[in-house]
Amino acid sequence: GAVGVPIGDYGREALKNAGILSAATANVVSNEADDASVVAKVSSGDADAGIVYVSDVSAAAGTQVRSVAIPSTDNVVATYPIAVVSGAAQSATAQAFVTYVTGSAGQATLKTFGFAPPPTS
16 A cells, blocks of 8 residues: 555554565555555456455455465554544434444444454553
8 A cells, every 4th residue: 555545554564563664665566545456456466465454355255365464463453433523413323323333233244344343442
């Protein structure tokens, strides 16, 4: 991913954590604007590998793409907060959505798309 794009910045941070940033970036064939484009490059054979979210590899099921886990000591975990905006016109509906997403049914749905449960702290 490109510099300044979350997937690119997270990927570079993971490579830096692993101590291989310079060596790995010396072999970059392109810097894509988003994670789907990285998966497309790898799926088409235009790139040998790419760093994307687990959920992106799950979405590419059935293609030639397979995943290799980044060791937790090197990995960067993206977290996405969820909340109801104060003064929202549809606050009850927004709260119902938050309750669903954070509840067992919502977490099960997210898991089917490769999302991990939220951190405990």
